[in-house]
Amino acid sequence: MKKLDKLIIKSFVGPFLLTFAVVEFILLTQYMLKYLDELVGKDLGAEVFGELLFYFSLNMAPVALPLAVLLSSLMTFGTMGEHHELTAIKTSGIALPRILRPVFILVVLLSVGAFYFNNQIVPKANLKAYSLLWDIRQKKPAMNFKEGAFYNGLPGYSIKINEKLEDGTTLRDIMIYDHTKGGANTTVILADSGKMYSSLNDTYLILELFKGNTYVDQSNSSYRSSSEQFVRQNFKESKIAISLASFNFERTKEEYFSDSKMMKNVHQLNTITDSLHRHSNREVELFPLSLDPFYMYFKADTSKVKNGLKVAGKEIERELPAYTPETMGLALNKARNIKSYTNGYAERIKAIIRDANNYEIEIWRKYTQSAAILVMFLIGAPLGAIIKKGGLGVPVIISIVFFIVMYVLAILGEKWAREGLVEVGAGMWGANLILLPIGLFFLYQARNDSSLLEVDFWQKLISRFRKSGM
Numbered sequence: 001m002k003k004l005d006k007l008i009i010k011s012f013v014g015p016f017l018l019t020f021a022v023v024e025f026i027l028l029t030q031y032m033l034k035y036l037d038e039l040v041g042k043d044l045g046a047e048v049f050g051e052l053l054f055y056f057s058l059n060m061a062p063v064a065l066p067l068a069v070l071l072s073s074l075m076t077f078g079t080m081g082e083h084h085e086l087t088a089i090k091t092s093g094i095a096l097p098r099i100l101r102p103v104f105i106l107v108v109l110l111s112v113g114a115f116y117f118n119n120q121i122v123p124k125a126n127l128k129a130y131s132l133l134w135d136i137r138q139k140k141p142a143m144n145f146k147e148g149a150f151y152n153g154l155p156g157y158s159i160k161i162n163e164k165l166e167d168g169t170t171l172r173d174i175m176i177y178d179h180t181k182g183g184a185n186t187t188v189i190l191a192d193s194g195k196m197y198s199s200l201n202d203t204y205l206i207l208e209l210f211k212g213n214t215y216v217d218q219s220n221s222s223y224r225s226s227s228e229q230f231v232r233q234n235f236k237e238s239k240i241a242i243s244l245a246s247f248n249f250e251r252t253k254e255e256y257f258s259d260s261k262m263m264k265n266v267h268q269l270n271t272i273t274d275s276l277h278r279h280s281n282r283e284v285e286l287f288p289l290s291l292d293p294f295y296m297y298f299k300a301d302t303s304k305v306k307n308g309l310k311v312a313g314k315e316i317e318r319e320l321p322a323y324t325p326e327t328m329g330l331a332l333n334k335a336r337n338i339k340s341y342t343n344g345y346a347e348r349i350k351a352i353i354r355d356a357n358n359y360e361i362e363i364w365r366k367y368t369q370s371a372a373i374l375v376m377f378l379i380g381a382p383l384g385a386i387i388k389k390g391g392l393g394v395p396v397i398i399s400i401v402f403f404i405v406m407y408v409l410a411i412l413g414e415k416w417a418r419e420g421l422v423e424v425g426a427g428m429w430g431a432n433l434i435l436l437p438i439g440l441f442f443l444y445q446a447r448n449d450s451s452l453l454e455v456d457f458w459q460k461l462i463s464r465f466r467k468s469g470m
Contacts, residue, residue, distance in 0.1 A: 004089070005102035008076075012103045015075045020068035028053065038137050046138070055129035062118045066262040066372040067403045069107060072379030073396035074387075076103070081388030096447045107377045112303050115370040123205045127263040131254045144198075154242050156180035169195050173234045174209060174242070185323070191238075198244070207240040214238075261362045269363045276356035283349050292347070296337050349418075357418050364428035372406065375432050378439030382446035406431050 032053070039049070077100075080086045089099055143153050150160045158177045163172035163298040171194045178187035190213030199206050257263065264272070310433075379402055380395075387394060409431035417427030 004094075004099075005353050007204075008080075009079065009102050009106060012072060012076045012106070016068060016072035017069040020064060021074070023064040023067050023071070024057060024060055027064055028057050028236065031056060038133075044136065046134070052129065052132055052136070055125045055132065058125035059122060059129060060442075062114060062122060062369045065110070065114055066376040067404070068400060068404060069110070069373050070376035071379040071395055071399040073103065073107075074399060076367060077384035078387055078389045078395055079088075079380050079384075081385050084146060086385055090449075096382070096385060103381065104377065105375055111370045111373045114320070114373055115366060117155070118366045123265055125262075127254050127257060130262070131252055131257045134257070134328045138286040157242060159207075169197055171196055172443070174207075174212070175205070188215045189238075189240075190215075191212070198384040199241075203244060205242045205244055209235070209238045209240070209244065211284065212234060212238065261359050264362070266363055266366060269359050273356050273359045273363065276352055276359065278445070280349055280352040283345075283352065287345060291338065291341075292333060294341070335386055346456065353420060354418060357424055360424040361414055361417055361428060365424055368410070368428050368432055371429075371432050375435050375439055376402070376406075379435065379442060385446040386442065408434055409434055422429065 029357075039052075077086070085408075086099065090096070111141045144153075145159070145161050145164065147164055148160070148162055150158050152158050158179070159179040160175045161171050161173070163171075165172070168433075172192070174189075174191040174194050176189040178189065181187070189209065189212060191209035193211065194207060194209040196208075197206055198204065212235055214235065216231045216233070239362075248370065261269065261272075380399070384395065387398075389395065413422070413427035413430035415427075416426040422430075
């Protein structure tokens with residue numbers, strides 16, 4: 001490798017790592033905000049949050065790479081153009097494609113690695129991330145007793161504490177509704193004071209109550225006397241042990257989530273897609289046969305001779321076929337049943353095809369996201385050489401514009417492919433195929449030292465059109 005190649009690669013790697021980290025952080029933050037309400041207040045600990053962020057960061061990497069390559073290539077070659085380094089290299093007889101070659105080779109290797117990462121690592125990361133997220137959603141929020149308000153987070157109990165002392169254990173003026181035996185508020189416990197603490201490694205919550213009364217409603221009991229509806233029991237000290245099993249963070253087996261398309265590689269997705277296509281084709285073939293039962297007992301009797309015809313030289317009167325109102329009603333019901341059955345059958349086939357399209361979309365996504373890295377480089381590198389601006393100003397604006405265009409085109413193509421409006425491959429590759437000519441156009445302009453983004457270029461172009469009478 002020549003010194004020039006090393007210099008160019010070194011100039012590219014630094015901005016790439018920086019922009020990738022920034023883009024990854026932005027995308028990860030935006031994605032995690034959707035689940036913020038389900039994560040806070042559950043006392044999960046830093047370890048669980050760190051694990052979740054790590055897995056989702058792997059999920060975001062294939063999306064962050066194209067934008068990072070676009071931005072870093074713009075910054076790298078824009079800075080080289082701004083500092084006249086590109087001009088100096090070109091004057092030595094080296095063409096622009098040769099200048100771009102070392103970074104282009106690096107980006108090709110990055111695209112290949114991104115495909116392997118997207119095909120092998122991301123499905124495993126998705127499996128761990130979404131199974132962990134499911135377990136977090138199932139976990140109850142951490143206990144939070146507020147003074148003067150009822151807390152209903154403990155199964156079978158509704159507890160109000162009017163005062164909590166600073167030690168976090170001592171309580172004043174306690175009211176407890178006990179629903180553990182079913183029914184409404186049949187058991188009420190009032191206490192002047194108490195203590196609250198956990199035992200057996202946070203397995204149980206212990207409420208130690210002092211100076212209070214227990215009121216039991218016996219209106220539904222067959223053993224009460226007619227004049228007695230409530231029983232009151234005084235106590236100086238009482239303890240209630242409440243299980244905290246529902247607050248434990250338990251992990252579900254990951255294989256329960258492995259059927260999702262996001263947790264499979266290309267080989268597994270191809271197998272499922274082929275199976276779904278065969279299923280849909282088989283359903284289409286069986287459709288005519290499934291209609292036979294609707295016609296089995298509804299055949300017109302055409303053996304009767306109609307009026308005005310002669311049989312063996314003798315004119316006979318017409319015998320009306322059985323087109324009575326009852327028959328017409330039967331025919332109408334049959335038609336409605338056939339229509340309903342056909343619509344339902346068609347919807348079932350559409351659902352199968354839609355599922356097959358969804359799996360096929362995941363297959364093509366692994367390829368298109370990797371190819372997008374190369375397309376973004378072909379746009380960013382020559383465009384940076386044209387605009388001759390480095391830093392985070394103009395390159396960021398241009399990168400955002402092209403990324404939004406690519407994102408919108410990709411979303412539209414995916415939607416059309418899912419609904420069967422276009423072939424799945426065409427819909428998924430559409431964004432790359434539209435942006436690729438733009439990148440090649442920029443490369444052509446940069447190779448010829450075009451002033452494409454300068455005002456003089458457009459003024460001269462407009463004047464040419466005016467002179468030609470167009």
